Amino acid sequence: MLKVQQFILVSTLILMPMASIAESDHERARKAVQSGQILPLQEILQKVSKDHPGQVLEVELDQEKGGWVYEIKQLTSSGSIVKLEVDAKTGQVLKQKTKKN
Template identity: 50%
Template structure:
């Protein structure tokens, strides 16, 4: 049995998300959340935890933002990562496979973990 855990670096993000959930979202946010939930439940996309595991396995840094978009019919997670150098990197993952599609940012090469 696999035990789920969150890296310590993600705790501030989880705390911030908890606070956001306490504030009533705009009406369109409900639709977006419903669409995302349905996509996860149908297997169309992976849950965010799987994407965060992929980020953590590939890069060092702190996740400071995540966005789920559907671009030309393809779901993508966009992850903003605060690197040790202080710069912010933008990583784009295929939401169905957790494949890294694009990575941009200064000092990103130094943040990449060795396989």
């Protein structure tokens, strides 16, 4: 029983900082949307889907030197994986990489 309690305690101590990091990332993104620094993800996806249709697999929001960038990974109808870097303020596609199957 003591080993189980020790395991729970150690797990909690390890995972708590990770939860606060994720929460702070979410909070930074929310504040960036509210302050007008970036467009909401839904709006970005609507803009991108016009010229780059596909099923969204993954989205990341990064703050880089030039500003905020959404990194979007999509699966196209042909089975290719497309990675897009999108200016989070304007919705303009900055870079595109395609991995064909």
